[in-house]
Amino acid sequence: AQRVTQPEKLLSVFKGAPVELKCNYSYSGSPELFWYVQYSRQRLQLLLRHISRESIKGFTADLNKGETSFHLKKPFAQEEDSAMYYCALTDGGATNKLIFGTGTLLAVQP
Amino acid sequence: GEEVAQTPKHLVRGEGQKAKLYCAPIKGHSYVFWYQQVLKNEFKFLISFQNENVFDETGMPKERFSAKCLPNSPCSLEIQATKLEDSAVYFCASSQSGGRAQPQHFGDGTRLSIL
Numbered sequence: 214a215q216r217v218t219q220p221e222k223l224l225s226v227f228k229g230a231p232v233e234l235k236c237n238y239s240y241s242g243s244p245e246l247f248w249y250v251q252y253s254r255q256r257l258q259l260l261l262r263h264i265s266r267e268s269i270k271g272f273t274a275d276l277n278k279g280e281t282s283f284h285l286k287k288p289f290a291q292e293e294d295s296a297m298y299y300c301a302l303t304d305g306g307a308t309n310k311l312i313f314g315t316g317t318l319l320a321v322q323p
Numbered sequence: 324g325e326e327v328a329q330t331p332k333h334l335v336r337g338e339g340q341k342a343k344l345y346c347a348p349i350k351g352h353s354y355v356f357w358y359q360q361v362l363k364n365e366f367k368f369l370i371s372f373q374n375e376n377v378f379d380e381t382g383m384p385k386e387r388f389s390a391k392c393l394p395n396s397p398c399s400l401e402i403q404a405t406k407l408e409d410s411a412v413y414f415c416a417s418s419q420s421g422g423r424a425q426p427q428h429f430g431d432g433t434r435l436s437i438l
Contacts (some may be wrong), residue, residue, distance in 0.1 A: 245423045257325075257414065257429040264424045297364070303423040304368075310356060311416075311427060313366040316437035 215240050217300050219314035226290050227322050234285040234317050236274075236300030246283040247302040247311070248274055252296045258283075260298070270294070290321045325349060330397075337438050345397040345432045348417030354378065355398050356427060357390060358418040366414070372398065372402035373421060395409050397403050402435075410437045 216239040224230055240243055248260040261269045264275045274285045283300060299321060300314040326349040328426050336342045348355050355370070357369040368382040372392040387405075392398040402409055416427035 249429075256431045262426060296363065297388065299364075299366075307380075308371055308383070309354075309367040309418075309421055309423045309425065310371055310379060311358075311366070311369075312366045315360070316364040 215302060215304060215312050217302055217312055217314035219298075219300055219317050221317045222315070223318045223320065223323060225320045228292055229289050232285075232290045232294070232319065234298050234300075234319065234322075236283045236285065236314060238281050238283060238300075238302050240281070240302060244276075245309075246274075246276060246301075247301045248272070248283075248285050249297070249299045249301060249313075250296050257299070276288045290319075292321045293323060295319055295321045326419050327415055327428055327430035328397075329413075329433050331433060332431065333434045333436070334437045335438060338407060339404055342398045342402045342409070342435055342437075344413050344415075346415030346417075346430060347353050347397040347413070349419075349428055350416060352419050354418035354421055354425075354427075355392055355416045356418075357398075357400050358414045358416065360412045360414060360432070361410075369400070369413075378421075382387070384413070386390070405435075405437045407437050409435060 219235045246263045250260045299316045301311045304310045330345045355372045359367045370379040372378045387403045390400045412432040414432045416429045418425040
């Protein structure tokens, strides 16, 4: 069954430190993976998707099929990066519903 | 509109009452999704629509939950005879098309509290 695992509920780092939010998935086939972010009192919004290979707000994520991972990275954390981060993949059927991980709360300390 | 609009923001109902939630997708988006977020941040897919047609309803508890997307009206999610376990935040999302790589755009959610 398709599954997304985010092993860390909370990740606390200091401003300027590197950040890596872990995401592992279970999927048979070629997955479509996304990172969504939810800032305090704001709606869930798309941060990036692996198909675009883009960098948004300094974040990148590389799909590693061998390790079935899609970790989110940023070299230097900023206080405004503090938010809830969700990794998700699209279901393999025809319906493209999202399967979410349980999220990681990133807290960037000054 | 340019954002998914969900109403109301909060809804409080007594156990056994009916609850109805609304979602207006982004203009031009033909797919609508409903998700339920309960404690521990777990999102559960409920149902999706392609325009006014049900696309996937595999996540819907069919006994009490129903949903519609009618032309020229917001989509709706209705829960009959609510139970305490229905307390959750219900998110609606829309996407432009049905491709697997298509991003879904989320509304602010409706927080449903069953007392």
